[in-house]
Amino acid sequence: MQKEDCSELAIQAFADHHVITPPNRLRNAVRLVDEKNVEDPIARAEKALAGLSDEFSKWMAIERDRLVVAHAAILKNGFTPATRDELFRAAHDIKGDAATFGYPFAAAGAESLCRIIEHAPALDRVPAELIAYHINAIQAIVREHATPGTEAMAMEINRKLRLVADEYLATVNRDRPEHLEAVLAPSIAPTE
Amino acid sequence: MYGIDFNKLRFLVCDDNAHMRRILRTLLHSFGAREVYEAEDGATALEMYTHYVPDIVIVDWAMPIFDGIELTQMIRQPDSKGNPFAPIIMLTGHSEKRRVTVARDAGVTEFLAKPISAKGLYQRILNVVVSPRPFIKTKNYFGPDRRRNTSNAYIGPERRGTREPDVIQQPSLLDKARAPG
Numbered sequence: 001m002q003k004e005d006c007s008e009l010a011i012q013a014f015a016d017h018h019v020i021t022p023p024n025r026l027r028n029a030v031r032l033v034d035e036k037n038v039e040d041p042i043a044r045a046e047k048a049l050a051g052l053s054d055e056f057s058k059w060m061a062i063e064r065d066r067l068v069v070a071h072a073a074i075l076k077n078g079f080t081p082a083t084r085d086e087l088f089r090a091a092h093d094i095k096g097d098a099a100t101f102g103y104p105f106a107a108a109g110a111e112s113l114c115r116i117i118e119h120a121p122a123l124d125r126v127p128a129e130l131i132a133y134h135i136n137a138i139q140a141i142v143r144e145h146a147t148p149g150t151e152a153m154a155m156e157i158n159r160k161l162r163l164v165a166d167e168y169l170a171t172v173n174r175d176r177p178e179h180l181e182a183v184l185a186p187s188i189a190p191t192e
Numbered sequence: 193m194y195g196i197d198f199n200k201l202r203f204l205v206c207d208d209n210a211h212m213r214r215i216l217r218t219l220l221h222s223f224g225a226r227e228v229y230e231a232e233d234g235a236t237a238l239e240m241y242t243h244y245v246p247d248i249v250i251v252d253w254a255m256p257i258f259d260g261i262e263l264t265q266m267i268r269q270p271d272s273k274g275n276p277f278a279p280i281i282m283l284t285g286h287s288e289k290r291r292v293t294v295a296r297d298a299g300v301t302e303f304l305a306k307p308i309s310a311k312g313l314y315q316r317i318l319n320v321v322v323s324p325r326p327f328i329k330t331k332n333y334f335g336p337d338r339r340r341n342t343s344n345a346y347i348g349p350e351r352r353g354t355r356e357p358d359v360i361q362q363p364s365l366l367d368k369a370r371a372p373g
Contacts, residue, residue, distance in 0.1 A: 022277045022324075026248075041195070089208075
């Protein structure tokens with residue numbers, strides 16, 4: 001695709017805005033297909049993803065180790081912009097990726113940790129135990145992933161961590177309405 | 193039904209996490225894409241965007257140097273040398289309402305929260321290819337029309353200064369194809 005030629009743009013001018021309709025160059029990629037004779041691309045992609053799954057436990061271990069290293073850097077150097085960003089990024093990646101890797105309970109623990117990092121007004125005043133409990137929980141969930149019967153325990157750990165984290169965030173943000181609203185608001189983004 | 197020839201599309205994937213890039217590459221290749229370029233930070237992504245001129249950009253929010261929102265804002269420059277109209281799909285672990293709004297106001301075309309699914313990604317790509325939205329340019333916004341639906345029951349203030357129908361919808365390819373004759 002190339003830079004649109006202005007002469008190809010359909011532009012409608014209004015008092016305070018323009019409506020611009022560029023030519024849809026991607027339409028060349030659309031085709032009519034016979035449903036009966038076409039292989040479902042989504043099924044094919046899911047199969048390909050399943051083919052990667054042998055790697056997932058290794059990837060999860062790498063993500064967990066990154067989180068542990070980021071936490072160790074904070075224990076050693078305190079919260080600086082760099083150490084804060086690395087802890088958040090490590091937790092945020094686990095929040096986003098762990099369910100894909102087959103570790104949804106690790107994702108839930110990481111989400112709770114992300115909320116603390118994002119919404120606590122002063123990270124150096126967050127009780128160190130609260131962050132440490134999250135790190136330890138995520139490590140334990142990953143470590144015991146293959147152990148039968150640990151799902152209920154992982155769920156209960158996450159429930160309690162989230163409860164304590166949310167209570168803390170609600171208290172420290174009582175005078176910060178925009179953060180309080182974000183802490184209390186449910187997720188609205190679709191995953192499908 | 194409608195399908196997409198993915199081999200006619202060029203993708204740019206921007207995510208600082210190598211595992212996520214591998215997953216995205218696997219999904220796109222299994223859909224049929226051949227040209228998938230990857231960047232691990234916003235600056236590299238912008239350079240690759242200018243160089244490879246991708247048809248669709250898939251971008252993470254949190255990235256080093258500059259993030260997915262800043263990258264989107266740099267792409268959505270109406271007077272830039274590059275193509276400001278390319279569909280941008282934001283794939284991110286952020287899912288709060290405030291984040292979705294910020295992404296929308298930066299000019300993101302579609303939003304997909306992690307964990308990723310083949311179905312969710314395919315559906316977003318189908319949307320941007322088959323039913324592109326017109327672009328709106330105002331004093332402080334340039335990007336795809338943020339109004340996905342029109343409501344006759346809307347009674348709030350008009351942010352656009354006209355009482356006329358202020359967006360002339362191009363019929364989507366899907367609608368055109370469905371139209372008789």
